[in-house]
Amino acid sequence: MKKERRSDKNKRLKIAVFDSGIGGLTVYNALKKRYPFCDFIYYADTAHVPYGGKSGKTIIAYAEKIVSFLLRKKADLIVCACNTASAVAIDSISRHCPVPVYGVIDAAVSEAAAFSRVAVIGTKLTVKSGVYEKKLLKRNKNIRVRSLPAPLFVPLVEEGWAGTEIAAKVVEIYLAPLKRMRPEALILGCTHYPILRKAIAAFMGPATRLVDSSSLAGALSGVVRICAGRGKSDFYVSDDPAHFVKTAREIMKVSAGRAHLCTEFL
Amino acid sequence: MKKERRSDKNKRLKIAVFDSGIGGLTVYNALKKRYPFCDFIYYADTAHVPYGGKSGKTIIAYAEKIVSFLLRKKADLIVCACNTASAVAIDSISRHCPVPVYGVIDAAVSEAAAFSRVAVIGTKLTVKSGVYEKKLLKRNKNIRVRSLPAPLFVPLVEEGWAGTEIAAKVVEIYLAPLKRMRPEALILGCTHYPILRKAIAAFMGPATRLVDSSSLAGALSGVVRICAGRGKSDFYVSDDPAHFVKTAREIMKVSAGRAHLCTEFL
Numbered sequence: 001m002k003k004e005r006r007s008d009k010n011k012r013l014k015i016a017v018f019d020s021g022i023g024g025l026t027v028y029n030a031l032k033k034r035y036p037f038c039d040f041i042y043y044a045d046t047a048h049v050p051y052g053g054k055s056g057k058t059i060i061a062y063a064e065k066i067v068s069f070l071l072r073k074k075a076d077l078i079v080c081a082c083n084t085a086s087a088v089a090i091d092s093i094s095r096h097c098p099v100p101v102y103g104v105i106d107a108a109v110s111e112a113a114a115f116s117r118v119a120v121i122g123t124k125l126t127v128k129s130g131v132y133e134k135k136l137l138k139r140n141k142n143i144r145v146r147s148l149p150a151p152l153f154v155p156l157v158e159e160g161w162a163g164t165e166i167a168a169k170v171v172e173i174y175l176a177p178l179k180r181m182r183p184e185a186l187i188l189g190c191t192h193y194p195i196l197r198k199a200i201a202a203f204m205g206p207a208t209r210l211v212d213s214s215s216l217a218g219a220l221s222g223v224v225r226i227c228a229g230r231g232k233s234d235f236y237v238s239d240d241p242a243h244f245v246k247t248a249r250e251i252m253k254v255s256a257g258r259a260h261l262c263t264e265f266l
Numbered sequence: 267m268k269k270e271r272r273s274d275k276n277k278r279l280k281i282a283v284f285d286s287g288i289g290g291l292t293v294y295n296a297l298k299k300r301y302p303f304c305d306f307i308y309y310a311d312t313a314h315v316p317y318g319g320k321s322g323k324t325i326i327a328y329a330e331k332i333v334s335f336l337l338r339k340k341a342d343l344i345v346c347a348c349n350t351a352s353a354v355a356i357d358s359i360s361r362h363c364p365v366p367v368y369g370v371i372d373a374a375v376s377e378a379a380a381f382s383r384v385a386v387i388g389t390k391l392t393v394k395s396g397v398y399e400k401k402l403l404k405r406n407k408n409i410r411v412r413s414l415p416a417p418l419f420v421p422l423v424e425e426g427w428a429g430t431e432i433a434a435k436v437v438e439i440y441l442a443p444l445k446r447m448r449p450e451a452l453i454l455g456c457t458h459y460p461i462l463r464k465a466i467a468a469f470m471g472p473a474t475r476l477v478d479s480s481s482l483a484g485a486l487s488g489v490v491r492i493c494a495g496r497g498k499s500d501f502y503v504s505d506d507p508a509h510f511v512k513t514a515r516e517i518m519k520v521s522a523g524r525a526h527l528c529t530e531f532l
Contacts, residue, residue, distance in 0.1 A: 047324050048314060053424075055506040058313050058529075155421040158319075166439070169432055240321040263323075 012227050014039040016075030018066050021049040022244065023154070023191035024081030025252035027104060030214035031079070032233070035224050039231040041073055042256075047238035047263070050154055052123025052190070056088040059125070063089040067097055069236075069262065075099060077223065083122055083189045083213065087129040102220065104213035105131055108187050111211045113139035115184035119208075120147035121174065122189030123154070132187060146181055147189075150174040157192045160251055162199065171199045179204060188212040195251060235259035278493050280305040282341030284332050287315040288510065289420070289457035290347030291518040293370060296480035297345070298499070301490050305497040307339055308522070313504035313529070316420055318389025318456070322354040325391070329355040333363055335502075335528065341365060343489065349388055349455045349479060353395040368486065370479035371397055374453050377477045379405035381450035385474075386413035387440065388455030389420070398453060412447055413455075416440040423458045426517055428465065437465045445470060454478040461517060501525040 015038050017028045028042050043066055045051075051059050063085050070078055078101045080086045080093070086103030094101045112118045113136055120132040127149040136145050153174070156167050178186065186208050188194055194212045201210060237244045241259040248256040281304050283294045294308055309332055311317075317325050329351045336344055344367045346352045346359070352369030360367045378384045379402055386398040393415040402411050419440070422433050444452065452474050454460055460478045467476060499522075503510045507525040514522040 047320060049319075053315075053506075053509070054313060055509075058505045151425055152418075152421055152427075155418055159417055161418075166432060166435055169435075173432070239324045240319075243319070243321075 012037065012039050012229075012231055013076050013225060014041060014074060015077045015079060015224070016041045016043065016070040016073065017079045017081045018043040018045070018063075018070065019082040019191060020045045020051040020084070022158070022247050022252050025248055025254045026191050026194045027079065027081035027213050027216060029252070029254065030217040031220070034217045035220075036230055037227045038224065040233040041070065041075060042233065042235045043070060043262075044235070044237045044244055044259075046240055046244055050123070051082060051084040052125050052151065052154065054125065056125065056129070059085050060089045060092045063093050064096075067093050067101070069264070071097070071099065077220075078102070079216065080104065081191055081213065081216075083126045083191060087122075087126045087131040100223065102216060104191065104216050105135060105189075107215035107219035108132075108189070108211050108213060109135040109139060110219065111215045112136060112185040112187050113143065115209075116140075116142060117144045117181055117183045118185045118187065119178040119181060119183035120145065120187040120189050121150045121153075121178070121193065122147065124149040124151055126189050132189060144181070146178060146183075148174065148178060150190075150193075153196055154190065154192045157195045157251060158247065162195045162251075167196060168199045168202070171196060171203050175200065175203055183208050185209045185211050233257075236262045238262055278303065278305050278495075278497055279491060280307060280340060280342045281345060281490070282307045282309065282336040282339065282343065283345045283347045284309040284311070284329075284336065284351075285348040285457060286311045286317040286350070288424070288513050288518050291514055291520045292457050292460045293345065293347035293479050293482060295518070295520065296483040297486070300483045301486075302496055303493045304490065306499040307336065307341060308499065308501045309336060309528075310501070310503045310510055310525075312506055312510055316389070317348060317350040318391050318417065318420065320391065322391065322395070325351050326355045326358050329359050330362075333359050333367070335530070337363070337365065343486075344368070345482065346370065347457055347479065349392045349457060353388075353392045353397040366489065368482060370457065370482050371401060371455075373481035373485035374398075374455070374477050374479060375401040375405060376485065377481045378402060378451040378453050379409065381475075382406075382408060383410045383447055383449045384451045384453065385444040385447060385449035386411065386453040386455050387416045387419075387444070387459065388413065390415045390417060392455050398455060410447070412444060412449075414440065414444060416456075416459075419462055420456065420458045423461045423517060424513065428461045428517075433462060434465045434468070437462060437469050441466065441469055449474050451475045451477050499523075502528045504528055
């Protein structure tokens, strides 16, 4: 049945995107802009947000439950739009998943691997996993990579303070040690961070290229089939739909309509 | 059986304290200092931290599971050392619990109700619940109360930045509207906030008394029976014991030994 469904060339492709919260909407926005003819389903695990300070085992358990939900919703393609989950859970969820699963790390690595000095910022768990270093070094043995966690970026973005003086100061504190290595590229290894792009670019200067998770949109061009018309988007959250809809609109400029509450994984 | 156990006058009382993370250790510290002869069990729901931005229903579900675990660990008395859970879940968990359950709100309300202008800061959910206003007005009809959320305080404390210039600036931004009402008391309605006490006191000035959740220690004096010797403490977490032990030591000055991992509620 599933095979038939997926091989139907006239059917609109359904892309499922999941994250711990609103951060993955930066990836959703990039995908929606590039593939407006696809259907989308976005799942925000707001009952467990944030993922970045939790253990790998816990994140894998959450991600596996979400993927099984997205499969029941007939996703043709699953995008893990969370760097933390991409860092620790992709292998585990891909193993049992009958549809392709994409994390946000490989596309950013492809874009950054051409440089010789690359800096990476991410959540504590992403940085601890060393996933960016490993993948960058695999592509380019001579690359110099340095990663640091920036735990306050997510709450600053979620508080709507990205444009403030405080955010600029926090950016300066976290990025100063990375600026000293004069990186040619800085990977924004968390889907919230593009919201701080202006402050980060201002501090790092024009010699550092900012690479973020929306690189994934380009990387999918070979697998997404074009189709007529415009797809629709559905939003699911594991907690507090009203808060999700509000912050999605205010911070991520996404209209999430009526997000559905899905509490089966509490 | 249970009745016999609890009525045994020579038995050391076991006080269970739970919170979403390390914040409740400020309450644990106050209890341990006042009742060093009791046994303690501390449960940190680190797989679900933070509670403050989630919905009441979700918090109740988490709290109920934790309480059933603490009862299996033979707690004689349960302290919910989290303002958010105290605000939304105490009634629900007390209803089914065979041992007394104390939240952290009533004791702080008792201490603050004597004043005529009271300010309250807490998580989004605590403030939204209106629990401090309701309880203060019930005690003192003429009291003027104003509450505001301070969502960045928790991540600032957890990042170990309580003593920084950034923390002072964030304190100023959140508290400026409250300072204008010249409150005689400011309730620190989240167990993380006492770590920011110095910055908060510096901004509010000496005319504002700071009331925090450790008031609970005094409120329990009538129910805790004195006993000889020194009790022991056990620590349980729902995720990442090593991170809990590290932050407990560095930020809360608590030695959590080897915290046990308890993943049954993921």
